Structures are given as structure tokens and as C-alpha cells.
Amino acid sequence: MTWNNVIIALRNLRKHKVFALMNIIGLAIGLVVFVFGNLLVNYEANHDANFANANRIYSVGSIAAPELDVGVDRINSTFMAVGPVLGTTLSDIEYVSRSMAEEYLITRNGDGFYQQIRFVDAAFFEMFDFEFLAGDPKAMDSPSAVLMTESSAIRYFGRANVLGETVTLDNEFDYSVAAIVRDLPRDTHFNSSVFLAADFEVVMSIKALGRMRDYDLAGDWNNLALNNMLYVQLPASLDQAWLQSQLDAVYERIVPVDQREVTAGFYVTPLKETNLAIWDTLGLPVIEVVRLLSLLVLVVACVNYTNLATAQSLGRSREVGMRKTMGAGRGQLLTQFLTESVVIATLSMLVAIAALELIIPLFNAATDKMLVLDYLGTLPWLALAVLIVGVGAGIYPALLITKATPIEALRDTARKGRKGSRTRSLMIGGQFAISAFMLAIVAIVFTQNERVKETSFEFPRSEVYVLNRLNVDDIRERLDVLENELEALPRVDSVTFSSQVPFEQNNSTHDVARLPGDEAGKFAIQVMRMRPDFLETYDIPVLAGRSLDRNNASDERTVGQETLNVIVNELAIQTLGFASPQDAIGERFFDLEVPDTVAREYVIVGVVPTQNITGLFNSLKPWVYWYQENIVRVGSVRITAGNMSDAIDDIERAWKRVIPDYPIQGRFLDDVFDDVYNILKLMNSTLAGFAFIAMALALFGLFGLAAFMATQRTKEIGVRKVLGANNLQIARLLVWQFSRPVLWALAIALPLAWFAASLYLNFFSDRIPTSIPILAVAGLIAVLLAWLTVAGHAVRIARANPVRALRYE
């Protein structure tokens, strides 16, 4: 009986090849998106299973205080001072370890690479069971030991067995290779795809930092860097909730008051979800969005199938009538029709799996992930998905077609009447609502991203070549020579050095106030430490007063100095309460940051416009620009527009002449911008991909349905033509039939899209003023697409000879 149903199903497919193909392809696309989306989400959400203690290890992150205003709620790292405190105050925990990632130049025999190194506490090796190929964890407690993964050893030495060999950091500190471990798999948070430059390659004891830069092993309360992690391992008897409650208490006890404006608390994440926590630090719910959209696309595909199958099944009314006449019960017929849709779902799944087998390796190669379609583990789920999709999508047509009494069915009244046409309209509208919803969001996100890009052009993005990592004493000493060499180059306009360049996501602030010690009136001002020619290099005009002067002693910040001449932006002027830039010249404000040392006094000598220096999603903030030599970290080389690659060659040669012992680390300001902007772009292209698929499926369904409905109304059309309707009127009739569901779908989708998009827009402080025109355009596009899809059928049917149309019945 059931096998019989399968055979009938397959024959039916063969007979209606086009419909079958549309059904299978449509459903397969939905399944590909759904299965792939879920594989990806599960992959990102289940990392680090390779570590034996994975279930007992937790990472500790910080809840961003609202005052911090950096666009994210949670940051996956904490101040490095927290770790040692936990170690001494919580006696019930097994291990605590920090991991700080910092970049150093590692050289061996003159060849050097800039390398992200993880500096860890000794307990790190008790918690994480790396596979040691040589050496042992005990040796890693030494301040002059280095651990390398197999592949990084090969990179530096050309071979893996390098135990005891020496490498040099920043041309100064020698380290001996004390351990070689096997490379970690891709699916560990140590190799998170969010921090691209920070793969797990080289590890040292945190004591090495003490040796190289007098780092206080107790940690600090200054730096909240995303690459810093804090891990806690609990005994099996304690759980996440326990650790969270302990951390809440620790927060109250130990976090200094002025740091509470940065962290509002700690949060605990199980190790396996730590990768996800790192994703969350982006501030955009990328993973959740993928999960939701892949489900929505599957829903669209199912609705699509239901719609086509319903239309198609009405053509089989006589068969149902005949079967009923011969005594088939409704249950038996339902089984038959559901078997058919499960057969189609199965075929679609097979097509989808074949497609995934092609897509996954390409995706893995492109993104350096290791997604696997593990049949053993996922087969039950895939089978369940097939069953749910098959029954879910097939139940409506099955119920509809088997509902008729035998006589109705034999007379084929369903086909002639409008049976189920309301439900079909609902379904068309539903899938259009989903796809128009996505389309509208894509349009809004795109427009907002364009605005972010547009604003970023207030800085000469493509003309500034940024030199990184100048904060090495060895290099800093040679900056003046470097500047002279660079400025002598024909294609270079100007050169400057500063603590940061535009679009870098650094937040270095001082608490200041108009009056000395005025705690009530204080606010945080962003600090740009720079050489005076920074303004010139970045074309920043001075609105009032003057620029700073390298030769004026009170223009330069030095140790112990009490009064400093500074430049501020207009927003700082307003915040301080001055009426105009001119009024502020010569006025003072005070630093509240270091009350126990000299109370520093700032004199405003110049005012510049308010620019969004950190750019992107950040809000406009008050800034102070001052001249300070010893905090220089980056250089900006302004290149005369023209042949950029020649200019870069010149710059690289000049660097080599002056600083031959450190490789140059340069890139365009464009690339700095892209660091974050690419994430926004990725978000949008992901959305756009889903929206495209959903819209294509919806149009696909509309096309099929239009074909069916057109044949269904052939007689009506014939009569209308005989009575004098012209082709245009007929075409309009058919197009209008499909416009109604599309229009009400838009009425639902657009407000929802407006709401959902505002969640994205809220992430930005500089938002597009209104999304309504964008919604209108997106809606219009959806309607036009729908019309184009059905218009072809409508015109063809309308032009047919009326006599043929009438003979059809």
C-alpha cells in the first residue's frame, strides 16, 4: 500500500516534469539554506570540544557600562587585574588563567615576522590539554620560554623539531623554544574568525611581559582589549551559576569606582560558547540573524511548495473521486498525498545534500572553517526535517483535495470553482511578506552603511598610508630621521605621528571639567596625542585660534608640566559651556584623571570642527588634541594623488634605510576603515543573500501559480473576449489577481521591516534620518518584480484565440 503510494508519487512526478522540477528545486534551495545556516550556527556555537576539561572551563567577560558608549553591551574580556584577584579570593575554583595577546616582532637569523603572542599564567597549561610533540608544560613557567605550534615552528625554522632553538623578540629579548604542540583545530575560540590576526600560534608565560616591558604581573585596570581573555576552571561539583554569583560579589568588592564607568559587571560563558561570546562582542547579532533567516527561507520554500502542490493537486480531483467511489477512506487518501509530498521532500533533500557537498568544501576553503555534514550525527535530523517539511507543506493540499465528496470530486468542481483560492492568496501573500521584509531590511542596512561610508570621506581615506607599531623605543628614537626621509619623497605631501588614526576603535579618555576638581561637572574627553602637523596632514581646519607649535614649550605635554596648550573640537567647547570657538580661546579647563599628582590645567589655543574620529557606528564625541612625543604609536603619510603603488615603494625603501631592523607595517587608512566596515558589509551581504533567495523563491512560486491560474480561468477569459474585452483588459485582470495578496503582504512586511531595521540603526549614532522612502522603494521593487513575473503569462493567455479558450472545457 505505502510502496504503491511511492510508485504513484514517482510516476506523478515523471508525468508533470516541469511542476515536479519547480517543486523539487524550490524545496531543495530552501533546504540548502536551512541546513547550511544551521550547520554554520552550530559550528560557531560549539567550539573547543577538543579540550578534555571543556565542560568545566569558563571565560569571563565584561558587561559594558552605558557610559562607555561603544555600541556593544558585552565585551568578551576583562581587565587583567581581575584574574589574580579571583585566584586569591575564590578558593573553590580549580584554576584561573589570563591570556593577553600582544604583537611582537619575532626574528630568527634576521628574518622577522610580526606575531600575535599569547602571554598566559602557568595554570593555562593545567586547564587546556594541548598535545605536546616536544617539551612539556612545566618548562613554560619560565620567563624566557616560548611555545610554538607545529606550523609556526615550521614557519620560523623550516622544521618542527626545534626544541631548545632561540628566537628574538623586538630585536632584543631572546627566548628558547621549550615546547612544540600540535596545531589546534579550526573550531576553537583560540582561532576565532572574528579576530583574524590572532590565531593560536605562539605562547609565552605572562612573566615574559614583565621581562620585556616591566608589566606588573598583578595586572592592570587600564586596558580592556578584546584579545585578552580570562579563564576559570571549576571542579565538577560547581556550575556556571555559582561562578556568576561569585563574580557579582567580586565586582562589588574589588572593581575601582572609576572603572565602573567602563564595566558594569562580569558575565560567565562556558568555554564551548566562548566563540559565540566573541561574536557577540561585535555588537551585531550575526549568528542569531543567520539562524532566523535560514528558517524564514525554508518557510518561504515550504509555502511555495504548498502553493504549487495545491494548485496542482486540484488537477487530480477525478482521481480522488474515482478512488473514493471505489471505497477509499479519507485517511487512505491523505496517506497517499502525504506520501507524495514526503517523496518530493526526500528528493529535494537528496538534491540539497548533493549541493551542500559541493558548497561546504568551497565555503571551508574560502573562510578557513571546518564545517562537516556529519551524516551519522545529522541523519536523524535531516530525516526529521524531511518529514516535517513533507508533511507540513503537503498537509494543506492533501486535506483540500480529499475533502470533496466523491461526486464533487468526479465532477471536478474544485478545479472550476475557486476552492482554496483564498488560502492560496494568503500563502502567496505570506511568502511575499517574508521576502519583502528581508528586501526592505537589506535596503535600509545598505543605505545606512552607505551613510557611514559617506561620512568617512571627511578624512582623506585613500591618500593616507598608515605606519603601524611605532611604539617601540628603538623605532621611536628614529622617527625624526624617518620623517625627513619620507617628506623628501616626491609623492609624499606630509608626514605626522599620533597615538591613533581615524577609524581605529580606541577609546582613550580623560575626565575633565571647567573648574578644578569639579566632580559634578566632569565629563570624559577623547584624547588625540599627536605631532602638531597632524591637523595639516588630515586637512583639519582651525576655526579659531592657532595650531600647535613644536617649538613652543608650553604646547608640548611633558612629565610634571602643569599647564598645557591644547586644541579642542567644537563639541568640547559646547560641553564646556563656551558660547563660540572665539570665546573659548585662552580659556582653561582641568584634568580630574589623576587627582593625586599635579592638577593639570589645559589652555585652549585652537578650536577645530567636530569630526567623527573613531567613525563608523560611534557617536560624535568631545575631543582634545595635544602634542605629545612619547605616546606616538602610528604614523600617517599623506600621499599626493597619483601613482599609489610607486609611492608605497618609495615609502618602503625609505623605511628600510632608516629602520632596517624592523619590517614595515603599513596599510592605507581605507583598510583601517574596512576593519570594521567589512563586518557591516558582511552583515548586509549575508542579509542580501538570504533576501535574494527568498525573493527568488517567492517569484518562482508566483510564476507557477500564475501558470496554473491562467489555465484555470481559460474559459472565463474566452467568454470575456467574446463579449468584447481587449487583450490589455484581460492581462490587467490576471495581473490584478496577484497584486492584491502582494499589496497586503507589503502592508504587513514594511512596518515589520521598519521595526527590525531600527534595531540595526540603533547601533549607529549617526543614523539615516528616515527609512520610509527606502521602504517605499523596496516595496515598489517587490511589486514590480511580482508584476513582471505574472505579466508574461497574462499576456500570453490574453492573446489566445477565444474559441480555443471556450473549447477548453
Next chain:
Amino acid sequence: MLKLHDMFKVYRTDEVETVALNGVNMEIDQGEFVAIMGPSGCGKSTLLNIVGLLDNPTSGDYWFFDENVAKYSEAQRSIIRKKNIGFIFQSFNLIDELTVAENIELALLYHKMAASERKDRVAAAMDRMGIAHRAKHMPGQLSGGQQQRVAVARAVVGNQPLILADEPTGNLDSVHGQEVMEMLRSLNSEGTTVVMVTHSAAHADYAHRTVNLFDGHVVTDNTRAA
């Protein structure tokens, strides 16, 4: 075998009420061959549908053997139908996706029956109708006459005691029409009760009894001596 008493069938739409059967009384005994005649719209097909338990009367009683089935639900009717009645339609109503053999087997599919027995009975029915060589063909590949023979085979394969034929020759030329009538006659001579709706007086002559309907009434009911 069948007894219809004071049977009405009224179709109602929003505003119009159409009386299709207007107090029909009729009895059919086992072994009869009855032709129902009458102009279009006189209620022939409605009567046949009710007799065939495809539909319920609006009022009146219908004894099928000893059961009054007039108020039976579709599920109850379906059980009686599959045990007792074989159908032949003007438009054959063969399922295009199934082969000839499978179409015939369909009539047995909803009975509890071993697959081997089904095969035997299908083969026997095909032999009898002279379509065994077409067993693997699809209905679309057959002529109208052959298709109707398949439909007759399907109607008889279940060995139901009653065969209802709704204008079985309506779509056939005279030669093939006669063939089908011969088959019905031979079925009847083997003891099967046949009730047939027809427009053709010539074909009605194959029956022993002719019932004429007009506007939902039985106007004449003539039985000929065999």
C-alpha cells in the same frame, strides 16, 4: 435488493432551489438489468448517485438489502460501496498515472486482500475483457473502447453484486458501444444486477426493464418478459 421510498433530492444554492428527485419510489431485485432513461436534467444521474451510495437523498428511505442507508455518513457508505457496487462512467475515469493493470487493481486496493490474490483476480478480469495484452499500457495509449473495457474490468474485478453504469457508451462509437453492452449483458446473465443510465433506446433494449424519469418523477416503468 434495493428499495427507494418517497425519495427527494433538492439542491439548494443561495437563491435557487432545484428539485432533482421528486418523490421517487422504486424497487430493484437481484439479477435485474435496469435501464434508466429520460431527457437531460430529469434526475437520472442524481438517482444513480444515490443508488450507488455516492450521495444521500434529502428525504425518503433507501433500503440497500436490509439496511436503511438513507442517512448514512460518507464513511459508512464507503464501506458498503466497496463491498457491493462496481461503477462504470461515461468518461471512464481511469487514472492516467497508473497502468491498465494497476487501474483495475485499484478496485481491490481498498479491500483487505493478499497481493497475490489481487494479481490473480486482475489477470482474470483482464482476460475476460480481452485486454490482457494491454496490461502494462497507460490509459492514454488506449482507444476509447479499450479504455471503457478497462473501466468495466475495474467494475467487475471486485465481484460486487451490483454494477452501476452512467451512460457507459456515451463516449463510444456504435461498434464499441455495442461491445460494452454485450459485456454488461453477459455479466447480468451470470447473476450480477446492472443498473444503467442511457440516452440510447437501442442500448436500453439490452435491459429487461426500462424506467423513464421526467422532472424527478418516474413516469413509466416497463418490464419486458425475457
